[in-house]
Amino acid sequence: MMTNPTGRITQGMFSFLPELTDEEIALQIEYGLGKGYAWSIEYTDDPHPRNTYWEMFGMPMFDLSDAAGVMMELASCRATFPNHYIRLMAFDSTRNIESITMSFIVNRPANEPGFGLARQEVQGRTMRTTVHSYATDKPEGERYGA
Amino acid sequence: MATAPLYTIPGAQAVPAPAAAANVAPAPAAITPAPVTVGEVLAQSQVEAVMDELDRDLIGLAPVKARIRDIAALLVIAKLREQLGLASAKPSLHMCFSGNPGTGKTTVALRMAQILHRLRYVRKGHVVSVTRDDLVGQYIGHTAPKTKEVLKKAMGGVLFIDEAYYLYRPENERDYGQEAIEILLQVMENQRDDLVVILAGYKDRMDTFFQSNPGMSSRIAHHLDFPDYSGNELLQIADRLLTDSHYRFGPGAREAFDEYLQRRLTQPHFANARSVRNALDRMRLRQASRLFADRDRPLTADDLSTLAESDIRASRVFATTATTTAA
Numbered sequence: 091m092m093t094n095p096t097g098r099i100t101q102g103m104f105s106f107l108p109e110l111t112d113e114e115i116a117l118q119i120e121y122g123l124g125k126g127y128a129w130s131i132e133y134t135d136d137p138h139p140r141n142t143y144w145e146m147f148g149m150p151m152f153d154l155s156d157a158a159g160v161m162m163e164l165a166s167c168r169a170t171f172p173n174h175y176i177r178l179m180a181f182d183s184t185r186n187i188e189s190i191t192m193s194f195i196v197n198r199p200a201n202e203p204g205f206g207l208a209r210q211e212v213q214g215r216t217m218r219t220t221v222h223s224y225a226t227d228k229p230e231g232e233r234y235g236a
Numbered sequence: 237m238a239t240a241p242l243y244t245i246p247g248a249q250a251v252p253a254p255a256a257a258a259n260v261a262p263a264p265a266a267i268t269p270a271p272v273t274v275g276e277v278l279a280q281s282q283v284e285a286v287m288d289e290l291d292r293d294l295i296g297l298a299p300v301k302a303r304i305r306d307i308a309a310l311l312v313i314a315k316l317r318e319q320l321g322l323a324s325a326k327p328s329l330h331m332c333f334s335g336n337p338g339t340g341k342t343t344v345a346l347r348m349a350q351i352l353h354r355l356r357y358v359r360k361g362h363v364v365s366v367t368r369d370d371l372v373g374q375y376i377g378h379t380a381p382k383t384k385e386v387l388k389k390a391m392g393g394v395l396f397i398d399e400a401y402y403l404y405r406p407e408n409e410r411d412y413g414q415e416a417i418e419i420l421l422q423v424m425e426n427q428r429d430d431l432v433v434i435l436a437g438y439k440d441r442m443d444t445f446f447q448s449n450p451g452m453s454s455r456i457a458h459h460l461d462f463p464d465y466s467g468n469e470l471l472q473i474a475d476r477l478l479t480d481s482h483y484r485f486g487p488g489a490r491e492a493f494d495e496y497l498q499r500r501l502t503q504p505h506f507a508n509a510r511s512v513r514n515a516l517d518r519m520r521l522r523q524a525s526r527l528f529a530d531r532d533r534p535l536t537a538d539d540l541s542t543l544a545e546s547d548i549r550a551s552r553v554f555a556t557t558a559t560t561t562a563a
Binding site: 148151157158159163 | 359360362381384385387388389390391392393423427429430431
């Protein structure tokens with residue numbers, strides 16, 4: 091079974107599209123800022139789909155008015171973690187929404203090994219399966235040849 | 237990232253040429269026809285309205301207005317050059333406003349943001365006004381995130397640093413102000429397209445600040461000196477302030493105020509327009525208590541909006557004892 095047909099994980103918005111260029115990312119940020127969202131940057135080297143909370147890179151950026159500020163922070167995150175997954179998230183603070191409304195990956199490792207299916211035999215002939223990321227076989231920080 | 241995208245984003249500029257992708261053009265420029273004369277650029281940007289407003293609303297400040305006109309002209313010409321494909325680096329527009337207290341530095345900074353926005357030099361045209369406290373942290377590792385946060389907020393607009401000389405404290409070699417200055421310099425140099433930094437402060441202290449930070453001085457292209465107002469200009473400012481708050485001078489009051497200004501100018505701590513505003517506020521107080529004392533008199537709109545000569549003559553400045561400090 092092929093678990094990684096495109097060779098890249100698909101999480102968040104735009105993940106079936108080709109990589110967004112910096113100008114396209116800036117336009118998305120601009121759109122979010124126009125809606126009053128606060129952008130934040132997160133990174134991880136464990137792309138498991140259930141790994142919901144990635145590490146924050148700096149504080150969420152409230153009160154910005156131009157995409158250049160987010161792009162500046164993104165550039166410094168890319169410089170620090172060139173081989174990690176980095177995503178941008180937009181937080182909508184409207185009452186009763188108060189959650190992430192946009193999220194997309196803006197940086198990914200050159201080589202993404204994908205996921206394997208791990209099987210576990212339990213009572214009787216019952217079989218449990220789970221998704222296992224090949225990358226996480228290596229310790230943190232060495233997963234993508236950093 | 238290596239290949240050109242096969243799709244378009246709604247609302248995005250069509251950027252087929254990879255060379256053009258480097259700078260995202262302002263959206264409406266594509267719709268309106270490309271201007272070829274200075275007049276057309278001015279008409280499209282409506283910068284003249286702001287300039288006229290500047291001329292009308294700000295009294296005096298002739299050298300400052302002249303410099304602002306020069307900058308506006310440079311930007312208009314740069315726009316025309318850009319249309320003809322004469323590529324040139326975006327001019328650096330970081331500025332330093334130096335002048336005595338109350339000479340209008342903050343007011344001009346706000347106007348400057350409007351002008352730069354109309355000319356599309358800055359994308360958003362908002363002003364983020366900060367002082368040392370907003371940039372410099374209190375412990376090691378606190379300054380850089382603080383300064384960067386302010387810079388991020390100011391992106392696309394104007395960062396106005398009031399009393400900028402406080403950033404550098406030579407008497408304390410462990411002061412974190414230097415760190416903030418270094419981050420500022422880096423962003424001022426590398427992200428000229430994204431924000432304009434305006435430093436403001438009193439002339440003599442800014443001079444010492446620049447002497448100890450030559451890097452800062454050389455990165456600021458425009459040093460604008462705000463001259464002190466003359467007595468006549470101060471009187472005009474008083475007129476303007478009163479009209480804006482629906483007051484006016486009664487008979488003899490304007491002359492009395494002129495005399496007040498002459499006396500006040502010779503006293504220490506005179507803060508130009510700010511002192512005028514404070515003096516007028518105190519005169520309004522006196523007018524209020526004068527009207528308040530007369531309980532049974534029906535008051536007309538005229539009574540309520542007139543500052544009488546007595547309101548002005550009651551000032552401490554007119555007291556014969558010259559030892560009194562500023563009233």
